[in-house]
Amino acid sequence: MATEPLNDAEGLTLDHITVRFGGLLALDDVSLRVTPGRTVGIIGPNGAGKTTLFNVVCGFVAPQSGALTLDGKPFRPKPHHLTRRGIARTLQGVGQFNGMTVLENVLVGARSGKPEADAWEALERCGVAEHARALPGSLPYAKRKRVELARALAARPRILMLDEPAGGLDADEIRWLADLIQGAETTVLLVEHHMELVMSVCDEILVLDFGRPIALGSPAEIRTNDKVAEAYLGAAA
Numbered sequence: 001m002a003t004e005p006l007n008d009a010e011g012l013t014l015d016h017i018t019v020r021f022g023g024l025l026a027l028d029d030v031s032l033r034v035t036p037g038r039t040v041g042i043i044g045p046n047g048a049g050k051t052t053l054f055n056v057v058c059g060f061v062a063p064q065s066g067a068l069t070l071d072g073k074p075f076r077p078k079p080h081h082l083t084r085r086g087i088a089r090t091l092q093g094v095g096q097f098n099g100m101t102v103l104e105n106v107l108v109g110a111r112s113g114k115p116e117a118d119a120w121e122a123l124e125r126c127g128v129a130e131h132a133r134a135l136p137g138s139l140p141y142a143k144r145k146r147v148e149l150a151r152a153l154a155a156r157p158r159i160l161m162l163d164e165p166a167g168g169l170d171a172d173e174i175r176w177l178a179d180l181i182q183g184a185e186t187t188v189l190l191v192e193h194h195m196e197l198v199m200s201v202c203d204e205i206l207v208l209d210f211g212r213p214i215a216l217g218s219p220a221e222i223r224t225n226d227k228v229a230e231a232y233l234g235a236a237a
């Protein structure tokens with residue numbers, strides 16, 4: 001299959017993003033370029049600013065300074081325009097509406113002219129189609145995490161943002177998740193504490209510590225980076 005030449009401007013960029021919550025610097029001059037098709041990990045100790053970074057990309061948090069671009073154009077994200085712009089996200093934990101069935105929840109994510117077909121395809125892909133008529137609350141946690149993924153995939157995003165998708169999952173479920181991420185034909189932004197998963201699926205990893213970007217590189221580079229080791233040791237102390 002012929003591939004289009006990659007335009008330098010394609011993809012998502014964060015340019016010198018700073019976010020303050022009162023006196024707390026949640027993101028301190030963070031820049032990141034996310035090239036189409038890549039899987040980019042964002043790691044760091046608790047409170048490092050990972051979810052805040054996602055919230056900036058989704059328009060839930062407006063940065064005090066810095067800018068975003070999407071495909072080379074200024075990007076001022078609004079939560080209700082995200083799927084239209086090709087961006088879908090899962091929430092940390094499980095985020096379903098419990099008064100609705102699994103299928104109805106996943107339909108909320110769909111945006112194309114054929115939402116039913118996209119919802120079913122996403123449910124199949126996540127192995128939860130048999131639970132389509134169930135209420136999410138009646139399912140085990142791991143299944144609910146899969147429904148959360150299906151909801152995001154139903155939007156057929158170009159950029160899939162996953163906030164701690166492995167949280168609370170066992171080794172088998174994490175292997176399944178790794179396969180799904182590796183097989184995804186989209187750009188993936190992955191916030192995750194599970195290092196083995198991050199190291200196995202990411203092309204590139206950004207490390208935050210107290211809002212500051214302390215390292216950016218390949219899994220091999222991040223694994224052997226002294227500053228990264230120090231940040232995690234400090235957090236564990």
Ligand SMILES: Nc1ncnc2c1ncn2[C@@H]1O[C@H](COP(=O)(O)OP(=O)(O)OP(=O)(O)O)[C@@H](O)[C@H]1O
Nearest residue numbers: 021024026044045046047048049050051052053092
């Ligand atoms: N809306 C908010 N108002 C005030 N402070 C906030 C808000 N959102 C986040 N924070 C603070 O900003 C810092 C970064 O939080 P964030 O949730 O981005 O961290 P995180 O890296 O996702 O952590 P975790 O690994 O625990 O999910 C934390 O100190 C947090 O308490």
Ligand SMILES: [Mg+2]
Nearest residue numbers: 050051052092
């Ligand atoms: Mg978080």
